Amino acid sequence: MTKPVRIAPSILSADFARLGEEVAAITKAGADFIHIDVMDGHFVPNLTIGPAVVKALRPHSAQPFDCHLMIAPVDPYVAAFAEAGADIISIHPESGPHPHRTLQMIRSLGKKAGYVLNPGTPVEVLDPVMDLLDLILIMTVNPGFGGQAFLKSQLPKIAAARQRINATGREILLEIDGGINEATAKEAIAVGADTLVAGNAVFASQGGKGADYAGAIARLRG
Ligand code: DX5
Ligand code: ZN
Numbered sequence: 581m582t583k584p585v586r587i588a589p590s591i592l593s594a595d596f597a598r599l600g601e602e603v604a605a606i607t608k609a610g611a612d613f614i615h616i617d618v619m620d621g622h623f624v625p626n627l628t629i630g631p632a633v634v635k636a637l638r639p640h641s642a643q644p645f646d647c648h649l650m651i652a653p654v655d656p657y658v659a660a661f662a663e664a665g666a667d668i669i670s671i672h673p674e675s676g677p678h679p680h681r682t683l684q685m686i687r688s689l690g691k692k693a694g695y696v697l698n699p700g701t702p703v704e705v706l707d708p709v710m711d712l713l714d715l716i717l718i719m720t721v722n723p724g725f726g727g728q729a730f731l732k733s734q735l736p737k738i739a740a741a742r743q744r745i746n747a748t749g750r751e752i753l754l755e756i757d758g759g760i761n762e763a764t765a766k767e768a769i770a771v772g773a774d775t776l777v778a779g780n781a782v783f784a785s786q787g788g789k790g791a792d793y794a795g796a797i798a799r800l801r802g
Contacts, residue, residue, distance in 0.1 A: 585765075586775040587797045588613035588646050588755065591637075592628065593726045593779035599633070603640040606782065609793035613646040613668070615757075615777045617723075618661070620651035623675060624724040631657070631664040638665035646715075648696065648757070648777075650723050651675060655682055662689040670694025670717050673705050683712040694755070698723065699731050703740040713752050715775075716741050720768070721758030726779035730759030735771050742772025765800045776800055 589611045594602035603614055616634060621627040634645065644667035651657060654675040661669055669686045673679045673695065686693040694715035695706065699722055706716060718738050721728035738756060745752045756768045757777035765776055782796045 583774065585769055585773070585801045586612035586753070586755075587782075587800050588615040588775060588777045589782040589793070589797065590615040590617055590726060590757070590777050590779035591783075592617040593783035595783075600637060600640045602783075603637050605791075606793050606797070607641040607643050610797045611641075611643055611782075611793075613644050613775070614641055615646045615648060615779075616666075618647060618649045618651060619724065623652040623672070624650040626724045631660040634661060634664035634666060644668060646670070646694075646755075646777075648694075648717065649675065655685065658682065658685055659689060662686070662691050666691060668692040668694050668715055670696050670715060672696045672698065672723075673701065674698070680709055680712070683709055687712060694753075696723075696757075697737065697741075699734055703737045703744070706741065706744055710744060710748055710752075715753040715755055716745065717755045717757055717777075718773075719757050720760070720764070723758075728759055730761075730764040730767075732767070735767060738768060738773055739771040745772075760800065762799050762802075766802055769802060 589606045619626045619628040646668045647666040648670050652675040683693045692714035696717040720730045720734045753775045755775035756773045760778045761781045
């Protein structure tokens, strides 16, 4: 039997005025990971969350914090996110001159290391660092904002990453981020994704009487 798909709601689409409650709510609703998008206004054109917020959110969920760092240079901030309570720390290869060393640093801090491929980044960047990876994150939008359309052009890259993971025989998660909804989730899963980030698809009904995070999460699992 295949393992159920993991769902990682992105709190970028949550109600920032009630972030602790939102994290608790998605946890109760069945979130496997809490996806935290960290943006610096330089590597990507948006500003979001720093380590102090991650630390403040930590008591609101026992699920792993999946921190997606979209900051450059990233090295000076990795330890701060580890100390704040991140469990998985994912970096982009373009976020510093020595991404191999950055992945080593994440592992040395006792955290799981993730590598994020932008839509314009080729899958071959994985090859020299496969032995250091616990998670591969394929972007299906250009990073910076929630609510963008899924780029179907990235499906072959997901399949190519799946082949590479299977060749290692190790457990490496294959996570997809951007434009995931019930239809695109199916397309990503069909080519080998096992973990789906979802912002708008989970939080579209945020805070309102109609909020149904558990239903949204369950439907994405397919
Ligand atoms: C985009 C972020 C995503 C984003 C996804 O830069 O990395 O995690 O929140 O949002 P949706 O699911 O709405 O595309
Ligand atoms: Zn993300």
